[in-house]
Amino acid sequence: AVAAPGDNYVVDDALSGPRTRWFDEARFGMFIHFGPYAVYQGQYGTCREVEWIKRQCNIPWSDYEAKAATFNPASFNANTIVQMAKQAGQKYIVITSKHHDGFAMWPTRVNRWNLRDHSGFSRDLLRELKDAATANGIKLGFYYSIWDWHDPDFVANFPAYVTKMKAQLQELVTNYDPALLWFDGEWTETNPTNPWSEQNGEDLERFVRGIAPQAIINNRVGKRRPVDGDYGTPEQALAGSPPSAQLQESCMTINNTWGYAAWDTAFKSPTQLVRDLATLTSNGANLLLNIGPMPTGAVSAGQSNALNGVGTWMTTNGVAINGAGYTGLVGQPSWGKVTRKGNKLYLIVNNWATTLHVSQRSPFTVTGARVVGSGSPVTVRAAGDGYDFLPSGGATNAIATVIEADITTPAPAAAGTG
Ligand code: H79
Structure with a gap:
């Protein structure tokens, strides 16, 4: 049964069970977009783009690979990031393990297009983040793009690509035991060479459920709405109030871009962010608020200040957000x-x-x-x-x-x- 307006809805409603409860209670999470695109800082010649910069700015692979080889996130500090999230009242973190550029942020054995083998960076940032998160009671999840621009098999031999994708997902599950998997790039409309079908989605979800039965999976694992995965993912938009057929999590940027862009200093105010968080909580939905670290791995002052402002409010008032949800009992007031x-x-x-x-x-x-x-x-x-x-x-x-x-x-x- 789905909660209807006026129902005696609480956080542990019919859409949530023991497996998804932590997610439905969390209400606030941190999204992190980090990859070799950060090295461009949002600019290639006169072309401005961010995590899509390879494609939107027509960068040759030779250039992109050379740039990625210089990727050296030595200032990435997992503990600092986890403390930042914790201070803001965020209960989980989702980081890009692989975006559309196909670059793996962990030392995958499936290919050499990864931070260790390609960029010569010996640390394992996902391991560090997992350990810091676990030590602080924060859940860690991974974003993983189904769409892959780098692997020629994505176009030339799709079944071979899917086999490699599953091998990478198996690595992520085995090595880091993620609490959540956040798929993306499942659409075909913008890329006719992407043969992702309803059946591919069903198959992938079955595979992930098999290897990670406790993990929460977002709906973009497949194409059937609102059937696939555990929850809906409105992007740069606020999820509405119940009834909805799935749990909901709005993902939003803290400025206007996902990855780091030096020119994007339009940070949302703490007031705006708290308004959005309150709206979503009152609708029984989560906010996954993104930051994009600089190529060094450090978080810019503009981003951390915005998050810090939310945290100052949350320290006193988080009781109204974490573990809270849709009332069902009242109409929303104008104030x-x-x-x-x-x-x-x-x-x-x-x-x-x-x-x-x-x-x-x-x-x-x-x-x-x-x-x-x-x-x-x-x-x-x-x-x-x-x-x-x-x-x-x-x-x-x-x-x-x-x-x-x-x-x-x-x-x-x-x-x-x-
Ligand atoms: O990972 C983030 C985005 O890169 C990815 N999903 C979030 C979480 C995403 N955002 N939008 N889309 C995917 C859909 C495609 C939007 C596009 Fe465009 C509009 C592709 C080309 C035009 C945005 C603007 C990307 C390039 C220019």
């Missing part, structure tokens, strides 16, 4: 968003006022309320189609102030015939 965790509602107030009205859509009773952080009491009165919340003081946070409300709900009606 902000409402999320729910068990018998608590969280009023995420963007526009503070002396009276904050919440419309009641399903029966519940408010028994108390307070401002998160300060603990300052909030008076609650039944009013009109719901409740009025009357804070005693002003907003305590410039981005959004959160009010926590205790609620009781009627026991769900017994299932079966009446």
Whole structure:
């Protein structure tokens, strides 16, 4: 059954089970786009592109391979990145193990087009990230592009390519035990030579389930919507509210580009990012927020500052995000968003006022309320189609102030015939 508006929906709803629960509770993750394209820093001659730069700027393979040979991410610090995620309230990290350029960020034995064999970089960044993540209670997943521009077999001998792809996925599973696999590049519309079919997707998902039964898989493993994988992946767009047929995770950039581009300094404000995170949480969806490290492996100040701003808000108010979800009980107000965790509602107030009205859509009773952080009491009165919340003081946070409300709900009606 799918949650409908007004249902007594909580985070562990019908779309989630023991295997996917950590993901449905996380709400906030870090996406990392990192590969040899970073060495171009978003520019080839006068052509500006980022992780698509090889294709969009018609770079000859000889040039791209020579550039990739100079890739030296010596300043990549897994612990710094994990701490950055943790501070921001992100519960999982998904890093590109291989983007469309086919370059493997781990020492694959399937080919030499990888960070160790091609670039002579001896460290294993995925290993370092896995260890730092595990030590800090953060889940690690891998992005893996089905579409591969580098392997001639992708066009010349597709079954041979699929065999190599499965061998690489087996390496990733065996070596790093990823909590999640994030496929991409499964479409055929933009590349008629890509023969990825519904059956290919079904076959790949069956393969991955076989070798990694606990792993969460995104829907882009296949082409059937919303059948394949565990969850939908709106890109640069906010997932809507239930009902939806799958769990949802919006992936979004922190500026305008996925990989690192020196010219892209249009960083989203912490206010904007918190708004998006609150909207998604109130819709029962996750935000996978991307960073693109510089070619050295360090994260730019613009990106880390934006993330840090979200973290400052999350330190006090993450209780309204992590483990929280769609309320089903209330209509969304004009002043902000409402999320729910068990018998608590969280009023995420963007526009503070002396009276904050919440419309009641399903029966519940408010028994108390307070401002998160300060603990300052909030008076609650039944009013009109719901409740009025009357804070005693002003907003305590410039981005959004959160009010926590205790609620009781009627026991769900017994299932079966009446
Ligand atoms: O990995 C990131 C992107 O590279 C990849 N998915 C995210 C997570 C992706 N984004 N968009 N697409 C794939 C679809 C293709 C978009 C395109 Fe274009 C528009 C291809 C050519 C025009 C974007 C703009 C890429 C090059 C120019």
